[in-house]
Amino acid sequence: xxxxxxxxxxxxxxxxxxxxxxxxxxxxxxxxxxxxxxxxxxxxxxxxxxxxxxxxxxxxxxxxxxxxxxxxxxxxxxxxxxxxxxxxxxxxxxxxxxxxxxxxxxxxxxxxxxxxxxxxxxxxxxxxxxxxxxxxxxxxxxxxxxxxxxxxxxxxxxxxxxxxxxxxxxxxxxxxxxxxxxxxxxxxxxxxxxxxxxxxxxxxxxxxxxxxxxxxxxxxxxxxxxxxxxxxxxxxxxxxxxxxxxxxxxxxxxxxxxxxxxxxxxxxxxxxxxxxxxxxxxxxxxxxxxxxxxxxxxxxxxxxxxxxxxxxxxxxxxxxxxxxxxxxxxxxxxxxxxxx
Amino acid sequence: xxxxxxxxxxxxxxxxxxxxxxxxxxxxxxxxxxxxxxxxxxxxxxxxxxxxxxxxxxxxxxxxxxxxxxxxxxxxxxxxxxxxxxxxxxxxxxxxxxxxxxxxxxxxxxxxxxxxxxxxxxxxxxxxxxxxxxxxxxxxxxxxxxxxxxxxxxxxxxxxxxxxxxxxxxxxxxxxxxxxxxxxxxxxxxxxxxxxxxxxxxxxxxxxxxxxxxxxxxxxxxxxxxxxxxxxxxxxxxxxxxxxxxxxxxxxxxxxxxxxxxxxxxxxxxxxxxxxxxxxxxxxxxxxxxxxxxxxxxxxxxxxxxxxxxxxxxxxxxxxxxxxxxxxxxxxxxxxxxxx
Numbered sequence: 157x158x159x160x161x162x163x164x165x166x167x168x169x170x171x172x173x174x175x176x177x178x179x180x181x182x183x184x185x186x187x188x189x190x191x192x193x194x195x196x197x198x199x200x201x202x203x204x205x206x207x208x209x210x211x212x213x214x215x216x217x218x219x220x221x222x223x224x225x226x227x228x229x230x231x232x233x234x235x236x237x238x239x240x241x242x243x244x245x246x247x248x249x250x251x252x253x254x255x256x257x258x259x260x261x262x263x264x265x266x267x268x269x270x271x272x273x274x275x276x277x278x279x280x281x282x283x284x285x286x287x288x289x290x291x292x293x294x295x296x297x298x299x300x301x302x303x304x305x306x307x308x309x310x311x312x313x314x315x316x317x318x319x320x321x322x323x324x325x326x327x328x329x330x331x332x333x334x335x336x337x338x339x340x341x342x343x344x345x346x347x348x349x350x351x352x353x354x355x356x357x358x359x360x361x362x363x364x365x366x367x368x369x370x371x372x373x374x375x376x377x378x379x380x381x382x383x384x385x386x387x388x389x390x391x392x393x394x395x396x397x398x399x400x401x402x403x404x405x406x407x408x409x410x411x412x413x414x415x416x417x418x419x420x421x422x423x424x425x426x427x428x429x430x431x432x433x434x435x436x437x438x439x440x441x442x443x444x445x446x447x448x449x450x451x452x453x454x455x456x457x458x459x460x461x462x463x464x465x466x467x468x469x470x471x472x473x474x475x476x477x478x479x480x481x482x483x484x485x486x487x488x489x490x491x492x493x494x495x496x
Numbered sequence: 497x498x499x500x501x502x503x504x505x506x507x508x509x510x511x512x513x514x515x516x517x518x519x520x521x522x523x524x525x526x527x528x529x530x531x532x533x534x535x536x537x538x539x540x541x542x543x544x545x546x547x548x549x550x551x552x553x554x555x556x557x558x559x560x561x562x563x564x565x566x567x568x569x570x571x572x573x574x575x576x577x578x579x580x581x582x583x584x585x586x587x588x589x590x591x592x593x594x595x596x597x598x599x600x601x602x603x604x605x606x607x608x609x610x611x612x613x614x615x616x617x618x619x620x621x622x623x624x625x626x627x628x629x630x631x632x633x634x635x636x637x638x639x640x641x642x643x644x645x646x647x648x649x650x651x652x653x654x655x656x657x658x659x660x661x662x663x664x665x666x667x668x669x670x671x672x673x674x675x676x677x678x679x680x681x682x683x684x685x686x687x688x689x690x691x692x693x694x695x696x697x698x699x700x701x702x703x704x705x706x707x708x709x710x711x712x713x714x715x716x717x718x719x720x721x722x723x724x725x726x727x728x729x730x731x732x733x734x735x736x737x738x739x740x741x742x743x744x745x746x747x748x749x750x751x752x753x754x755x756x757x758x759x760x761x762x763x764x765x766x767x768x769x770x771x772x773x774x775x776x777x778x779x780x781x782x783x784x785x786x787x788x789x790x791x792x793x794x795x796x797x798x799x800x801x802x803x804x805x806x807x808x809x810x811x812x813x814x815x816x817x818x819x820x821x822x823x824x825x826x827x828x829x830x831x832x833x834x835x836x
Contacts, residue, residue, distance in 0.1 A: 338678035339692070340706035349693035349702070352679070356686035366680035371790070372767040375734050381762070382725035385718065394715050422721070427712040450711070 174299065174311050181295055182281065183316050191221045191255040195246065195279070197267040198227040201417075202234065202334025202369060207260040207283075207305040209239040210327030217319035223251060227269025231414065236368040237330060238323035250275035257281070261305035261331075263289040283308055287467070303343035306331025310351050322359025329360035334369060337421075342469070373415070380411035384419055394428040396490050400479055401436040424448055431455060431490045435479045443479050445486060446472045453493040461489065514639065514651050521635055522621065523656050531561045531595040535586065535619070537607040538567040541757070542574065542674025542709060547600040547623075547645040549579040550667030557659035563591060567609025571754060576708040577670060578663035590615035597621070601645035601671075603629040623648055627807065643683035646671025650691050662699025669700035674709060677761070682809065713755070720751035724759055734768040736830050740819055741776040764788055771795060771830045775819045783819050785826060786812045793833040801829065 186192075194212045196204035204226070212224040229245040246269055251257065259279035262268055263286035268279070282293035285308050287300035302308045306328040313320055313328075332352060336344045339352070356362055383405040390397050401416060416434070423432035433447040433455075445462075447455035449469050456471040462482075464473025475482060526532075534552045536544035544566070552564045569585040586609055591597065599619035602608055603626035608619070622633035625648050627640035642648045646668040653660055653668075672692060676684045679692070696702055723745040730737050741756060756774070763772035773787040773795075785802075787795035788810050795811040802822075804813025815822060 333679075337706075338680060339673075339702060340678060340710065342703050344702045346693040346696035349689050349696060353686040353689035353693060356689060362679060362684045362689070363682050367790075370680065371765050373765050375730065375737075375766050375768060378725065378728070378762065378766055382722070382728075385722035385725060388718070388722075390715065397715075422718065425711050425713050426715050426718055428715060 174297070174315065178295075178297055179312065179315050182297065182312065185256065185281070185295060186215075186220075189220075189254065189256040191223075191252060193223040193225065193251050193255050193257045194260060195225050195257065195262075195268055195272065196260050197262040197264075198269045200226055200228060200231065200234075203304045203306055203331040204261045205231070205234045205237055205240070205243075206327040206329070206331030206334070207309055209237050209243065210306060210324050210331065211258065211260060211283075211309055211313075212242070213239045213321065213327065214313055214318045214324045217321050217324070223255070227271060233372070233414065234330075236365075236372075238326050246271040248274065250277060258283065259293065260284065260309070261286075265292050283312070288465075301343065303341060303345075303348055304332045304335035306335070307348060307351055310355070314354075320358050325355040325358035325360040326365060329355040329362065330365055330369060333362075333365065338366070338370075374411070376410040376412075377415040379409035380405065380415055381419060381422070383409050385422075388423070391487050392491050392494060394426065395430045395494055396433075396487055397423040397426060397429045397431075398433045398435065398483070398486075399423070400483070401434060403437075420446060420448055424450070430494060433486060433490075435483060437479060438474070441476075442474045443477055443482055444472065444474045445482060446470075447486070447490075452495060453490055455490075458486065458489045458493075514637070514655065518635075518637055519652065519655050522637065522652065525596065525621070525635060526555075526560075529560075529594065529596040531563075531592060533563040533565065533591050533595050533597045534600060535565050535597065535602075535608055535612065536600050537602040537604075538609045540566055540568060540571065540574075543644045543646055543671040544601045545571070545574045545577055545580070545583075546667040546669070546671030546674070547649055549577050549583065550646060550664050550671065551598065551600060551623075551649055551653075552582070553579045553661065553667065554653055554658045554664045557661050557664070563595065567611060573712070573754065574670075576705075576712075578666050586611040588614065590617060598623065599633065600624065600649070601626075605632050623652070628805065641683065643681060643685075643688055644672045644675035646675070647688060647691055650695070654694075660698050665695040665698035665700040666705060669695040669702065670705055670709060673702075673705065678706070678710075714751070716750040716752075717755040719749035720745065720755055721759060721762070723749050725762075728763070731827050732831050732834060734766065735770045735834055736773075736827055737763040737766065737769045737771075738773045738775065738823070738826075739763075740823070741774060743777070760786060760788055764790070770834060773826060773830075775823060777819060778814070781816075782814045783817055783822050784812065784814045785822060786810075787826070787830075792835060793830055795830075798826065798829045798833075 192215050194208050196208045208224055212222045215222045224243040225246045227246050230240050230243045248271055257279045258281040260283045279293045282296045284298045285302040285305045289298045299308045310328050384399050387399050420432050420434050423429055431449050431453050433445055436444050438444055449455045454468045456466050456468050459466055459471035459473040462473040462475045466472055532555050534548050536548045552562045555562045564583040565586045567586050570580050570583045588611055597619040598621040600623045619633045622636045624638045625642040625645045629638045639648045650668050724739050727739050760772050760774050763769055770790050771793050773785055776784050778784055789795045794808045796806050796808050799806055799811035799813040802813040802815045806812055
């Protein structure tokens, strides 16, 4: 258990990121603390919430005092997660000095939010799967080969024999399921599926959790999808596809900005589409673009032109350019990279 | 291996349907034959094709002579499956008397197609997961607790130590992935995910196979989706949702009937929707309806009123009624079952 300082079982399979030394350091650090704070990035997705709550509930089951916060508080879409009622918006008051801060699924400490920044403290522990994570904490466990931070946490929890209750399992399952797009995206391995099986054995209900994640949309989202499909654009022999989200589309559908999640995937499902993107004018007058590539085109490189970031297959940017101007530039830049 | 008549390893976990006696009978029956024919139901889905080809390739790897047929031949959407080029439309000439006929994933021998019926022979072996399967063959292995026939086949292949090559694994993986909607539908268990992990270890590539299944649509299908979303109906406080597919919608979108697969799922994704259905006038003038329930309403009972079939959560029917008449009747019958 958590306070057990005996040697780690050496028979477990670790990737380089899960070296026994690193895990022993984490175990010892946590054994020395009674108070914890778990936090993840703003605009949290299923892996951010699932990892935050999964780790928090495991620590609590081990008898620890755990605060759970997020810059954006608890999103309605993930309120079904066990423990969600204990997550609050990041408080302006910094935590006690002896409260160990663990950041999960957050590649950049700036994305922990401005309230966190006002504390003038970096996280003590940084558990993540993003390759761009520079290792900003005192102790960093980053496995870029994992498709989700929840998978990294499963490896840690089982290696250290921390509690894996049904509630912890449900949270980690949602993290893995959502970050792999239901076990479909790159980096899904046999190990991912095996961990999913173990989490179901531990009490995660795969069909109930999938229904909560994927069959719980409002009718307004379907109406927004209709708006999107009526405003689709294709170029370069259907190899580029895109749409713009306008205030009129939100008004007609009644949908909100957090209901746009996943809409771009409908474009990616078309076999000719090498790059799909969406454009949106934000409340602050900036235009944002979100790009997805099937593999041929490096969209990170394109977004970097505008000061944006991401990785080869998924990247984004914000700019002061008008949507119509940006649209043309993006189509041109994508077309340059497409094979003839 | 296939011709090995040694006792079965008793340490394997069998559900009642995988009794050692039943498996020994199958092993002995197959050991006595050199020629096989594998067949599944018409309008084949991923589990029908995956199970057919997975079993056929395993038998071939064991040195058997295997014919693979289907009433509808090989669908373009599943041509990526290993071995697909060896599947042909059911031939009018019946197979040799000593060729063992194995039906997979087919609850009703009538669904093996009219050409098969003309052979005047029932299958010798019937491997399935449909609870409605009456057991029409000499040897029947039916596990209604499995979410896919491909999962039943995995249990059989591993229990009997039949070849599980990378090509066999890819076919079984697609069967399980598609019939569980990416591990989301009812009956997905820890065992399902564990089998998926084993199939990936055996050589199935989860991301490539998912891309082939879910990111390989024609742009025409997206245009059909647009037509559907523009013609949506809701009733009973958004608890019933439906659409009709018309010849005009096919004409405008350029899509074909086999591209309607999965469209109803967009309706089911709305959290208020208890029952979703679609209507379509068929080439023969009949109207078909396909119904899906979230759980409260038993759609099998409703379809039975019109001579249709299926199960509690998914059922269908064909009728001579006009779509407008059927639509009203269905909405009324669904509303009767909805809680107040």
